[in-house]
Amino acid sequence: MELRKEYFADERKDDLKEIGQPRLRSDALGHVTGTTTFFADRNLPGLLHLKMVRSPHHHARIRAIDLSEAGRHPGVVRILTADDVPHNVYTILTLIQVGPEDETVLATDKVRWKGEAIVAILADSERAAHEAAERVKVDYEVLPAVLSIDEALAPGAPIVNEYHGQNYYRYDSGESRKVRFGDVEAGFAGADHILEQTYGSGPIEHAPTETTGCIVVPEGSGRYTCYTNTQAMFFTLDNTSIILQMDGAKLHMVGGTVGGGFGGKVDVIVEPIAILGAKLTGRPVSFIYSREEEMQISSPRAAEKLVIKDGVMRDGRIVARYVKAYIDAGAYSRHSPYGAQKSAAHFPGPYTVPNVWVDSHCVYTNRTPSSAMRGFGVTIGDFALEVQMDKLARLVGMDPLEFRFVNAYRDGDMKAHRQPTEGAALIECMQEAARASNWPVSEKYLQMSSARREG
Amino acid sequence: MGLGLKTFPTLAAAGEALAASATARYLGGGTLVVRSANEGDVRFDTYVTASEQALTDITVADGRATIGAGVTMARIVREPALGFLAPVAKAVGGAAIRNMATVGGNLFAPVPYGDFAVALLALDANLDIDGQPVAASTFLAGRDTTHARALVRSVSFALPVDGTFKFAKASRIRPKGVSVVTIAAVVEERAGTISSARIAYGCMADRPIRAPAVEMALVGKARTAEGIAAALAVATEGTTPPTDAIASAWYRSEVLPVHLKRLLLSA
Amino acid sequence: MAMRQGRGVAAVNYPTGMNLGGDPTQALVHSTPTGNFMVSLSSVDLGQGMKQIMAQICAETIGVPTDRVIVDTADTDTGPHCMGTFASRGTHRAGNAVIAAAREARQVMLEVAAEELEVNASDLDTDGAGNIHVRGAPQRSISIFDTALSAHFKRGRSISGRGMFLIPRSYPDAETGAMKPSTCYAHACTVAEVEVDDETGEVNVLTVKNIFEIGRALNPKMVEQQLVGGSWMGISHALYETTEPYYPSREHGGRDFNEYLMPGPGDLAQTEVIVLERPAADGPYGAKGPGEMCANPQIPAIANAIFDAVGVRIDTLPITPERILRALKANGTENAGLVAH
Amino acid sequence: MKKVPVQFTLNGEDKAEFVESGATLLKALREKIGDTSVKAGCQQGTCGSCAVIVDGELRLSCLTLAERCDGAAIETTGGLAHGEVLHPLQRAFNEGFATQCGFCTPGMIMAAKALLDGNPQPSREDVVEAISGNICRCTGYEPIIQAILAAARANSLSAA
Incomplete structure (x- = not known):
C-alpha cells in the first residue's frame, strides 16, 4: 500500500504520535496462538443443543403440528413453539420506529419462505436434536409462491406478507422512497442522447468463517448471560427484551470478538430463541447455525433490479438521471426498508446531475429474507451506475475516465437529496488512478480539484 | 441413540456387519460419511470400517497396478510408480482432504465430486468386490442399485503406455475447485494416427461415464485439430450433464468440447 | 481459442455511518492507579480491528503510548451503548465517542498534574511517552504514572471521561426526498485488467489498481488489510458470488464452501492499493469509514473491462462464465447494446 | 451412548x-x-x-x-508456541498483518506448518496449493501467502 500524502496536504496535520502509526494489532497475538475466545469457545456442563425445524415450502399454511413423537424422543428436553414466545410477531427496526411488526420468531399459521423456523428442539446432544427434528410432523397446505420482484409486483399476485397488505413496503412517501430534484422530463427533452438500461443481481452471502450463533447460560441471579457474535450488542439485547417481554436488566450480552460479520450478524435471530430455551429449561443452550444454515437460511444481501435512464449531452454532461430501484427483501422486512432508503439517498452516485428522479422500492417475495451486507443499499447500485457510466461514455464517444471527470461532484455542488457536497475527493482518486494505470487523460482533467471549480 | 464405530479386521467381516444392519455405513476416509453425520443425517447410526492390510496396499508389477481402496489421494501423489495419476489425485480437494479421501470413497462420490473415478474409468480399471473382478464401468452403472452397498477392496488396471494418459479438470476456483467438467483419456497412437482411445467424463452425467462415440471417432485419425474434429462434433453424445451450484447443464455441454479439444491436443 | 484482454474503470463514493444518522455510540475512559487507561465500549470487533483502533485513538487523545490503553468492549454490563458495527460506522462513531471521553479524562489528568507541578493546567502538555510537562519547559515534568497515583491516593480525583457521539436523525421529505443521509463520504477509483477466454467465458482478473480516499489512515497497516481484503471481495462479487446461481429459481443454492464460489488463493489478481487522505470535518482525526466502500468499485470496473475485452455487456451479477458465453454466442447482443433513442 | x-x-x-x-x-x-x-x-x-x-x-x-x-x-x-516464544509462522502472521477476524488463522497456520515441515523452502505456488483447502473471508489471502513465505525465509535464516 502506498500513502500519497501530497494530496490534500494543506487540509491535514501529519504530526500525530499514535494515529497514523502501523502498530501491531493487540488481538493478533491471540489469533495466531489460537487463544482468542470466540463465543463458542466455552464448555458448559448440561449444555442443550437447539435445532430448528424449518419449512420445506416457499409458502404454505400450517394446518397442524404434531410434536408427540419428537417430544418423546430420548434426549429431547423441550420443544419450543410459537406459543412459547411472548411477543412472537416482531420487526427488528422497531427500536428506530420502522414498522410494522411483520415477522414471526416461530411460525404460527403460515410459512412464507423455504427455511422459515417453525419449532425449536432442545436436546442433550446434537444427534438427539437431529433425530427428534425428523420426527416433527407438520401438515402443510402449499400456497402459490411469489419468487421474483416482477412476480411480486404483478397485478393479482399472491400476498407474501399480510402484515404489509401489499408486496412492497409502504413509506410515508408511498410505494417507494422518492428523490425529486430539478425537472427530469425537461432534462430528457433537452438531451442529445437517452440511454435506458436494466441491471440485476442475485442474492449474496456474507459467508463468514464463523457461523452465526450464541450460547446462553442461566445465572443463579436469575439473569441470562448470552455469549454471542452479534454485530450490535444492545440492538440484540433490546430486541430480545421485546420479543421475550423480559426486563432488559435480566439480560447480559457478551461478545465483541466475531469471526467475520460483513453485515450478516446484525439480524437478531438466534439470541431470543436460545434465551427462551434457557429460561424454560433452566439449562445452558447453544444455538449455532450449521454451515448450510449460514449459506441458505441467514439473510443474504438482497437481489436487486435497477432501471437507469440517463439523458446525456454530446459534450459528456449528464443532464437527467432517472432510477427505479427494486430491492428483493424476501418474506420479511428485517433491514431492507432501511437499505432501500439508503439506496435512494445514494443516487445519482458521486456525480453532479441537475435533474434527478429516484424511486427505490422494497419488495416482498417468498424468499429467504435479505438484510444488511457490506455496502448495504449501495454495492449493487454502484455496479449499475458505473456500468451505465461506461456505456454513456461510449455512446457520446468519450474516454470513460474523462467522461467521469466531466460529471464528478465537487465541493459546494448540490446533491439530489439537497445537501451540498463537502469533502469530495472523487477527482483526486481518478487522477491518481490515471497515473497509476497509465491511463491517458487530458491535462485539463489532471488540473481539476474537488475543492473548487475552474474559472 | 447416537453413533458408534465398529472396526473389523477384514473387509469380509465388515461386509457381514453392513449386511446385518440397514443403519450401518462403511467408513473410509470419512470425507463423505462423517460429513453426512455432522449435517444431521440420522438414517445411519453405525460406522463400520475394516483394518485389512490390502486396503492400503499399492502394488505395481508386470505392467499392472493394484491400489487398495483405502489408499488416500495423498499417497497416490507420493507414489513414484503412479506418477501419471498424481495430477488426478491432486485435483481432489485441498491438502487435508487429500490426506483423508480414499480411492474407494471417490468411486462413491456423487457428482460433482469423484474425479479419481473418472480416471479409473478411462483406465478401464477392475474393482475387487468380494474377491470378484467388476469393471469400473459396471460398478458405476450400478452404483445406486446393485452395487450401492458394495465393499471395494482394491482397484487394478494396466499401466498406460507413457504419455498416453491425459487428464483435465475445469473448475471455477483455483487451485482447489469442484468440477465443471472432468476428462480423463488414454489415447494411444501408432505411426501418427490414433490406434485406440478411451475417454471418460466427470460431471457430464450423474456419475462418471465413457464417451464411446468420441472414442470411435478418434481411432484412425491424427491427433491434430482436423483429425479430432469429428470426435469433437460428437463430444456430448450420450451425456446428461447435471445443473448444480457450479455450472448449468447448458454450460457443461458448451464447454466440454472446448476442454476435450484442449486436452486431446495437449502434448 | 483466444485469451482476450481488456481494461475497465469505475469510480464510487460511500457514506460513513448509518444512513440518516440517529445512531449513537458512547465511550467511557478511566485511568488505573498506575496511569494505564481503560476504554469501556459496547462496540463489536468483527475482525476489522476496532479494539486496536480505539486504543490508538484514546492514546493519541490522552497523550500516552498505545500499549498503555486497554479496550474493554462488547459486554453490556460494563460498556455503554453503541448502535453496532455496521454501515462503516465503527471507527467514525465510536472513535468520536472515545475522543470525547479521552479529552475529558485528559483534562482531569492535566489538572492533577498541574496541582503537583503547581502550574496552570492550560500550560501543560504530554510528550506521548508517558509524561506531562510544562509547555516550553520539558524539565518541569511529572510522569503519568505519578499523576495517576496522586489522583487516586492523594487528591481523590477520578481521571475519567464520558463520551457520546450522535449525528441527529434526518427524516427524508416525503415529496422531494430532501434529507441528510451522511456527514462524510469516502471515495474510490479502480482500474481493472482482465483476460477473457472467449471459448469458455472464463475470466482472469490480471490486475486491480485501487485508489481509496478514506479521510485518514489511522493505522496504515490495518487500513491496508481492510482494503486488500475488500478488493478481493469486490472481485468475488463481480465474478463468483451468489447464494442462488439461477435466481429467481431457488434451486441449486450453495450449501458449503465448495458450492458457494469465491476466488481461491490461486485466483488472486495483482493488487495495488493507493490511499489518499482528505480528512473529514467530523471524523476522528479526520477518518471516514473505508470498510465497505473498498469492496465496491472492482465490480463495475471488471464488468467494464470484460466489455472492453470481448464486447459483451453482462448487466446481471455475478458475471459468470456462463453469462459471458451465452452473450458471446448471441454475438454480443445479450443485454447489450446501447439503446439510443 | x-x-x-x-x-x-x-x-x-x-x-x-x-x-x-x-x-x-x-x-x-x-x-x-x-x-x-x-x-x-x-x-x-x-x-x-x-x-x-x-x-x-x-x-x-x-x-x-x-x-x-x-x-x-x-x-x-x-x-505451537513455547511459552512466550512464538513459532516462526505465528510471528510472521502477527507481524505481517495476516489475521483479521482470526477465525481461520489456527487452521491456516496448521496447513502452513504441514507444508513447511515437509518443504522448508516452498515456492509461492506450493504455498497457494497448501492453503487451498482453507477459507479466509477477510484478507483476500495475499497477506497469508506472504506471511508463510516470510516464515519460510525466517526458518532458513535461523537454520543457516
Missing part, C-alpha cells in the same frame, strides 16, 4: 479421554480436552478451520473420528 477410551499425544503431551463412540476429533479436542484453537467453521470438510496435524499429516478434525486417532501424535496451533 457408548464411551470409548482414546489416548494420544496433543502437542507432545499425553492425553487420555473417554469419548462418545463416533465423535469427531474436533469435538474431542474442543469439548473434552478444551483445546479451542481448533475451530468449527463448517463441519463439512470445506473450510479448513479445524485443520490439525495427525502423525505429520494435515487433517480435518471435523471429519476424523477421535477413536481412530488412538496412539497418534496430534498437533494444533494451540500448542
Whole structure:
C-alpha cells in the first residue's frame, strides 16, 4: 500500500504520535496462538443443543403440528413453539420506529419462505436434536409462491406478507422512497442522447468463517448471560427484551470478538430463541447455525433490479438521471426498508446531475429474507451506475475516465437529496488512478480539484 | 441413540456387519460419511470400517497396478510408480482432504465430486468386490442399485503406455475447485494416427461415464485439430450433464468440447 | 481459442455511518492507579480491528503510548451503548465517542498534574511517552504514572471521561426526498485488467489498481488489510458470488464452501492499493469509514473491462462464465447494446 | 451412548479421554480436552478451520473420528508456541498483518506448518496449493501467502 500524502496536504496535520502509526494489532497475538475466545469457545456442563425445524415450502399454511413423537424422543428436553414466545410477531427496526411488526420468531399459521423456523428442539446432544427434528410432523397446505420482484409486483399476485397488505413496503412517501430534484422530463427533452438500461443481481452471502450463533447460560441471579457474535450488542439485547417481554436488566450480552460479520450478524435471530430455551429449561443452550444454515437460511444481501435512464449531452454532461430501484427483501422486512432508503439517498452516485428522479422500492417475495451486507443499499447500485457510466461514455464517444471527470461532484455542488457536497475527493482518486494505470487523460482533467471549480 | 464405530479386521467381516444392519455405513476416509453425520443425517447410526492390510496396499508389477481402496489421494501423489495419476489425485480437494479421501470413497462420490473415478474409468480399471473382478464401468452403472452397498477392496488396471494418459479438470476456483467438467483419456497412437482411445467424463452425467462415440471417432485419425474434429462434433453424445451450484447443464455441454479439444491436443 | 484482454474503470463514493444518522455510540475512559487507561465500549470487533483502533485513538487523545490503553468492549454490563458495527460506522462513531471521553479524562489528568507541578493546567502538555510537562519547559515534568497515583491516593480525583457521539436523525421529505443521509463520504477509483477466454467465458482478473480516499489512515497497516481484503471481495462479487446461481429459481443454492464460489488463493489478481487522505470535518482525526466502500468499485470496473475485452455487456451479477458465453454466442447482443433513442 | 477410551499425544503431551463412540476429533479436542484453537467453521470438510496435524499429516478434525486417532501424535496451533516464544509462522502472521477476524488463522497456520515441515523452502505456488483447502473471508489471502513465505525465509535464516 502506498500513502500519497501530497494530496490534500494543506487540509491535514501529519504530526500525530499514535494515529497514523502501523502498530501491531493487540488481538493478533491471540489469533495466531489460537487463544482468542470466540463465543463458542466455552464448555458448559448440561449444555442443550437447539435445532430448528424449518419449512420445506416457499409458502404454505400450517394446518397442524404434531410434536408427540419428537417430544418423546430420548434426549429431547423441550420443544419450543410459537406459543412459547411472548411477543412472537416482531420487526427488528422497531427500536428506530420502522414498522410494522411483520415477522414471526416461530411460525404460527403460515410459512412464507423455504427455511422459515417453525419449532425449536432442545436436546442433550446434537444427534438427539437431529433425530427428534425428523420426527416433527407438520401438515402443510402449499400456497402459490411469489419468487421474483416482477412476480411480486404483478397485478393479482399472491400476498407474501399480510402484515404489509401489499408486496412492497409502504413509506410515508408511498410505494417507494422518492428523490425529486430539478425537472427530469425537461432534462430528457433537452438531451442529445437517452440511454435506458436494466441491471440485476442475485442474492449474496456474507459467508463468514464463523457461523452465526450464541450460547446462553442461566445465572443463579436469575439473569441470562448470552455469549454471542452479534454485530450490535444492545440492538440484540433490546430486541430480545421485546420479543421475550423480559426486563432488559435480566439480560447480559457478551461478545465483541466475531469471526467475520460483513453485515450478516446484525439480524437478531438466534439470541431470543436460545434465551427462551434457557429460561424454560433452566439449562445452558447453544444455538449455532450449521454451515448450510449460514449459506441458505441467514439473510443474504438482497437481489436487486435497477432501471437507469440517463439523458446525456454530446459534450459528456449528464443532464437527467432517472432510477427505479427494486430491492428483493424476501418474506420479511428485517433491514431492507432501511437499505432501500439508503439506496435512494445514494443516487445519482458521486456525480453532479441537475435533474434527478429516484424511486427505490422494497419488495416482498417468498424468499429467504435479505438484510444488511457490506455496502448495504449501495454495492449493487454502484455496479449499475458505473456500468451505465461506461456505456454513456461510449455512446457520446468519450474516454470513460474523462467522461467521469466531466460529471464528478465537487465541493459546494448540490446533491439530489439537497445537501451540498463537502469533502469530495472523487477527482483526486481518478487522477491518481490515471497515473497509476497509465491511463491517458487530458491535462485539463489532471488540473481539476474537488475543492473548487475552474474559472 | 447416537453413533458408534465398529472396526473389523477384514473387509469380509465388515461386509457381514453392513449386511446385518440397514443403519450401518462403511467408513473410509470419512470425507463423505462423517460429513453426512455432522449435517444431521440420522438414517445411519453405525460406522463400520475394516483394518485389512490390502486396503492400503499399492502394488505395481508386470505392467499392472493394484491400489487398495483405502489408499488416500495423498499417497497416490507420493507414489513414484503412479506418477501419471498424481495430477488426478491432486485435483481432489485441498491438502487435508487429500490426506483423508480414499480411492474407494471417490468411486462413491456423487457428482460433482469423484474425479479419481473418472480416471479409473478411462483406465478401464477392475474393482475387487468380494474377491470378484467388476469393471469400473459396471460398478458405476450400478452404483445406486446393485452395487450401492458394495465393499471395494482394491482397484487394478494396466499401466498406460507413457504419455498416453491425459487428464483435465475445469473448475471455477483455483487451485482447489469442484468440477465443471472432468476428462480423463488414454489415447494411444501408432505411426501418427490414433490406434485406440478411451475417454471418460466427470460431471457430464450423474456419475462418471465413457464417451464411446468420441472414442470411435478418434481411432484412425491424427491427433491434430482436423483429425479430432469429428470426435469433437460428437463430444456430448450420450451425456446428461447435471445443473448444480457450479455450472448449468447448458454450460457443461458448451464447454466440454472446448476442454476435450484442449486436452486431446495437449502434448 | 483466444485469451482476450481488456481494461475497465469505475469510480464510487460511500457514506460513513448509518444512513440518516440517529445512531449513537458512547465511550467511557478511566485511568488505573498506575496511569494505564481503560476504554469501556459496547462496540463489536468483527475482525476489522476496532479494539486496536480505539486504543490508538484514546492514546493519541490522552497523550500516552498505545500499549498503555486497554479496550474493554462488547459486554453490556460494563460498556455503554453503541448502535453496532455496521454501515462503516465503527471507527467514525465510536472513535468520536472515545475522543470525547479521552479529552475529558485528559483534562482531569492535566489538572492533577498541574496541582503537583503547581502550574496552570492550560500550560501543560504530554510528550506521548508517558509524561506531562510544562509547555516550553520539558524539565518541569511529572510522569503519568505519578499523576495517576496522586489522583487516586492523594487528591481523590477520578481521571475519567464520558463520551457520546450522535449525528441527529434526518427524516427524508416525503415529496422531494430532501434529507441528510451522511456527514462524510469516502471515495474510490479502480482500474481493472482482465483476460477473457472467449471459448469458455472464463475470466482472469490480471490486475486491480485501487485508489481509496478514506479521510485518514489511522493505522496504515490495518487500513491496508481492510482494503486488500475488500478488493478481493469486490472481485468475488463481480465474478463468483451468489447464494442462488439461477435466481429467481431457488434451486441449486450453495450449501458449503465448495458450492458457494469465491476466488481461491490461486485466483488472486495483482493488487495495488493507493490511499489518499482528505480528512473529514467530523471524523476522528479526520477518518471516514473505508470498510465497505473498498469492496465496491472492482465490480463495475471488471464488468467494464470484460466489455472492453470481448464486447459483451453482462448487466446481471455475478458475471459468470456462463453469462459471458451465452452473450458471446448471441454475438454480443445479450443485454447489450446501447439503446439510443 | 457408548464411551470409548482414546489416548494420544496433543502437542507432545499425553492425553487420555473417554469419548462418545463416533465423535469427531474436533469435538474431542474442543469439548473434552478444551483445546479451542481448533475451530468449527463448517463441519463439512470445506473450510479448513479445524485443520490439525495427525502423525505429520494435515487433517480435518471435523471429519476424523477421535477413536481412530488412538496412539497418534496430534498437533494444533494451540500448542505451537513455547511459552512466550512464538513459532516462526505465528510471528510472521502477527507481524505481517495476516489475521483479521482470526477465525481461520489456527487452521491456516496448521496447513502452513504441514507444508513447511515437509518443504522448508516452498515456492509461492506450493504455498497457494497448501492453503487451498482453507477459507479466509477477510484478507483476500495475499497477506497469508506472504506471511508463510516470510516464515519460510525466517526458518532458513535461523537454520543457516
